[in-house]
Amino acid sequence: MVPNITLVIQGLAFFAVVLLVMKFGWPHIIAAIEERQKKIEEGLNQAEKARKELADADARVADEIRKARAEATQIIEKANQQAAQIVDKARQDAIVEATKQKAIAAADIEAQAHKAREELRGKVAELAVAGAEKILRREIDANAHKALIDQLVTEI
């Protein structure tokens, strides 16, 4: 078998088809491939970005929680202090009031006692006078002995 013009023309026809495919087929195929590559790359980039954002958000949240906890501790401490202060003040007030009330009560008691004593004294004098009157009705003139009785009353 010798190579002849047939083979040359076949080669040319084949080459022409190759050119055809290169010109009209290949660009579509390669475009599809490149688009796919781009899509995959974009997807990977976005995933990476999302991962970073998530990590950032996590860090931020942890930070916020820590801050809030510190604040809460501070508030509780302050409240405790305030409560202690209030209790202290109330105790002091109560002591002062109690002392005052006691003093008033003591003065009152003293006054009452004094008054009772005075009354008692008066009553005893009256009784003495009444007793003496009953004993001495007929013999002693009340008026004549008034000075004596008064002296007796003051002595008691």
Add this chain to the structure above:
Amino acid sequence: MATEQAGSADMTGYIQHHLQHAQLSVGEGVFMKINVDTLFFTVLSAVVFMFLFVLLARRATAGVPGKLQCAIEMVVLFVDGLVKETFHGTSKIVAPLMITIFCLVFLMNFMDLVPVDLLPWAWANVYAVAGHDPHHAYLRAVPTADLNTTLGMALCVFLLIQYVGISSKGLGKFFGEFLTAPFHADGAVGKVLLVIPNLLLRLIEEAVRPVSLSLRLFGNMYAGELIFILIAVMTLGAALGDFSTWPLGIGQFVAGFAWTAFHILIITLQAFIFMVLSLVYLSMAAESH
């Protein structure tokens, strides 16, 4: 008159020469022969396929893929999507099998696009250099234009159909369906009456599948090759001095160009059809009637 006869004899000889396999006799009779050219180009296609896919499987990255990986990923995803849509069985062999069928048949069909005289001519030269008569250097480059290849593949698919059918239904149900499908009856008498037609229909159906599968691919590729040969015949034995060489040469170029370009479609389509039909048969086998 004499020259015309010589010309037509030449033409017939040319065509016959092209349609003759490079054969190796391994025994007595017509059957005991090996089509060496078919085997060679089948193995070549398989090596190209395996080289591409194994290389890429090893280098595959989960990151941004290269252009070749992208292209193969697209093929794999396309076939995988098709399999997922069609095949609902559990067999794990189906998707890889379909990818293999598609790529391998495509590569084997692709040999049809190579100029029809190029490889035989190269082979004849090698043959001559080796000290043999180049007139007996036969070569057919398209493995799928050899019925042996397509029938072999179709028989493999046929065996797989039976295997998938048995493994997904169990032996009893699988052979039971030979007798009870596709015609169903309610009564016992009706069932017994329908055993014969069911069995006949099922056997014909099973037998037709590999035959139609193999003949379709073989027929398309053989016809394609034959048309390439007939186009080549236009300038057979032509001399630059003859006037008729020029219009015929241009005619051969235009016809060859058109048929090659059109054949790109055919080889892809036939590979796809072979794959899809195998897939459909396998999914039918996996589903109960």
